[in-house]
Amino acid sequence: MRKPLLLSLGFLLCAAPPGIARAADPFAEANAAYVKGDLKTAASGYERSLGEQGPSASAEYNLANVYFKSGDKGRSRLHYERALRLDPRDKDTAWNLSVLSRSLTDVSEPSAASVFLWPLRTAAAVFSAAELGAVFGGGLALWVLAALCAAFVPRAASALSRAAVLPLIVCLLTGALIAVRWQELSQPAFVIFQPSVEARYGPSERENKAFELHEGTAARIVDRTEGWVYLLLPDGRFGWVPTNSGETV
């Protein structure tokens, strides 16, 4: 009985139309194009990979490399930041971003962080937002589940209450890390694409110019209005720039 079934399956696979053949991997094709030096094809391949295969720190990193080689510092910065957001622990991305940052026109030194918050910020930077959210949510869910079991099985409540301490601590710690990174999590980053753009005191061309920003500079969006975004730079400066002068990370 088994043999005819296997034979039938084999026949079906062989007779399958060509469309069922394994689809080309756009990521691998883009890598091949990059090695050949065809940066344009590589860029479109990585974009396609991100669109079809979902988010990937590797694809964002490689795309950033393509833009770096092409001289497009703005887009390069954008994709390095996206790669770092997905995988904050990747050393290659951090290295390349530091190389790129040192070649940018604008040098914006962050204002001094509190000595108490610095260790928390350092720890929080190691994890992506999705990881923090998953750990926090998981810890909370375990704690609630333990409570549910304890409520319906009083005899096990003592053991369950001791076991629930660990997810509670995880929740509290993760919550502290989230709180420290809250500004970064709730305020998306914006990267300037244009070679130079004037930041103004208000969202209008008629407003006075505050300072100038150049391509590759990243800042946090703290407010938006039609056609304009209000940016906060790491050194504490604020300014409005046109929305089309860059892109959100």
Next chain:
Amino acid sequence: MRKTGEVLRDLWRALVIALVIVSGPASAAALAEVSIESSVNRSSVEVGEELILDITIYNAQGRVQMPDTSALQDFSNFSRSHRQEISFTNGRSTSMTVLSLGFFATSPGQKKLGPLNVNIGGVDYRVPAADIEVRPAGSGPVNARQPTRSQRAASGPSSVSGVISDRDVFARVTADKEEVYINEPVVLTYTLYTNHSATFKGFEKEPVTTGFWAEEFPSDKALKRTEQILNGERYVVATVRKIALFPTQAGVYTVDPGALKVIVDVPAQDPLQGFISSGLIGRSLIRQPLATEMVGKSLAPAPVTVRVKALPEQGKPASFTGAVGQYRIDSQIEPREVEVGQPVTLKIRVSGEGNINTVQLPSLPQLEAFKVYDPSYNSNVVKDRLKVEGEKTAEIVVVPRRPGTHTVPPAKFAYFDPRTGAYYEIRTVAQTVTAKPASGDSAEDAAAPPPAPSPSAKGVSAEAADIRYIKTTRRSPLVPGAGPFVDPRFWPAVASGVIAGSVLWAIAAARRRRARDGRGLRLRRSHAVARARLKQARDLLKKGRKDDYAAELYRAAHGYFADKFDLAERIVTTELLEARLTDASDRELLTRARTLLEELARLRFSSSSADDPAMQRLLRSAEETITAFERRRIR
């Protein structure tokens, strides 16, 4: 003596005449201020080459509409833009509307671009045709922008005096080459021409260099000033900027050179009035009466077309990584004699002319005798001679693993020289290192690796380190998504979880406390247990099992009192109940309980003789007694 009516009539006539006299010239003046000029950036183009028609409208009265170009037979319109400028001259303001239309010719021959109609405030103004010579494609080089004679519209007087025209101040962008290879530089030179005093105020719009790696030459090296005679007029000619563009892909590219901003000094009190700020000053060649305002002008040079050729495949070495230019390579190792486990620094340097920033230094092959650490890079780009040159150095720390004389093989570097159109592969010389056995050091020290060179520790400049290579495998994030924190449902869900968890823990704690309270548990359950037993007794009575009924009824009552007063069931007696029920209001309860217990005792030992009605009565008595006790809250 004239009558009043006649006087008034005369006055009225004079008033009307005065109004006509005043309004006539004013109207004429208003109408006369609308004027139109048109110019093309080239009078001779190839088929498919761009041609820009600028229509400048002075003091337009009303809305300016783009002309309809659909009727043009030999030209195709591909772009339209519209900008407004206002200048102040001699105390008067002049507004200009400039319509720029991009065309390309579709067939060769002597053609006419136009005529076109421009509608301004509901009135059509005719822009006469321009004569254009269209050459066949590929017949000649692309020309940079040259101003041509302007043509006047059919209506309206000439342009307002004092306004700077494109003939007075203009800019050109030239490329030093029309055709280059990938990564071969093409230098764009921005040249400003002026026959007025003018200040160069920088770029209003930066050039768009997408597809190119751009290297800016220092302004103090790029700036150059001369004088030239063009079309019979003397101009100050200044080179204001030079940029080297290294194309990254093959193809034909049109570079948008951006827009320059100049302030033209219309006043000419001193023809040799000097420099202002960091701008360029032309020698004033004033032809017009003195004025007191400065006129701002935006100069948008014509785009530059660059053809980029792909590098030839023939003869391309395997070690070629994209370097184009003229290069040299050398290497150095020091110290040459060390102990095993001690670090040695190998330096490989590539120097020459080309895009140094993108040069990839050769990597070392597998070295069995050495432990090799990641290299650090240092590059130095020099642009003083108005070409991009410099050097890039890799410092690699290697540690000999065992004693002996070890050789670091030559490093190969390949580049393409566009001057000769050929590839060259150059190499360093082999380097040797003598490693002596470690002496006097502990095993851990000998094995301990040297600290890896830190880029920041070496004081590397902004362009120093090279980026790391691409990832060869695609990894998806461990936890996908951008994080739930900005989702509006997340925080209400968290709050719900916290509240639900807290409530459940409170319930669990209460249940634990109650479970530990044995006496309380008996007390709380006493009524339920008694009712269950009474029901059981009723069922037994119905079945006629009198002995079982009596026993069950006995247990129901005694068990109830035992649970109520936390006693053992067998020791429940009237005396004990009496001791517990000390309140005066409990007398009745005590009497009922005593009566019940006595009757139950009699029944238990004489159940067979009791009749059913008596048993039923006793059952009801037990139920009522227990109910009465329930009403009396005993703690």
